[in-house]
Amino acid sequence: MGEAASNEPVVGPGSRFEGTLAFRGEARVEGEVEGAVLARGRLHVAPGAVVRANIEADELVVAGVVEGDVVAPRRVALLAGARLLGDVRTGSLVLADGAVLEGRCEMLTGLSARR
Numbered sequence: 637m638g639e640a641a642s643n644e645p646v647v648g649p650g651s652r653f654e655g656t657l658a659f660r661g662e663a664r665v666e667g668e669v670e671g672a673v674l675a676r677g678r679l680h681v682a683p684g685a686v687v688r689a690n691i692e693a694d695e696l697v698v699a700g701v702v703e704g705d706v707v708a709p710r711r712v713a714l715l716a717g718a719r720l721l722g723d724v725r726t727g728s729l730v731l732a733d734g735a736v737l738e739g740r741c742e743m744l745t746g747l748s749a750r751r
Contacts, residue, residue: 647666647669649666651667652669657672657689658674659676661678662679663678663679664679664682665682665687665700666684672690672691677694678693678696678697679697680697681697681698681699686703687700688704689704694708696711698735699716702719703721703722706722706723706724707726708724708726710727712726712728713730714731716734716735718732718736720738720739721738723740723742724737724739725741729743
């Protein structure tokens with residue numbers, strides 16, 4: 637798995653990635669991703685970005701669009717204007733005014749939040 641520097645775009649604006657995106661640390665998507673995301677760290681989906689993938693990450697921050705199921709034991713934050721279409725399993729869920737979550741949410745507690 638490649639290392640991503642803090643806030644370094646993994647998929648830049650106007651770019652498209654298909655397949656499994658795997659990383660450690662922090663990464664930012666500003667373009668389009670289709671497939672799967674496996675992260676040991678934090679994924680930020682920027683405004684205007686679209687991720688059509690199931691996501692497993694410690695933490696997920698969304699300002700764009702995510703279509704897929706999410707498992708993020710630490711936290712999921714949907715910022716104003718974000719759209720998440722899929723089921724969410726997380727230890728903490730933050731929804732800003734104007735964020736949309738279409739799907740089921742399961743709150744992880746205790747041992748299940750540390751997986």
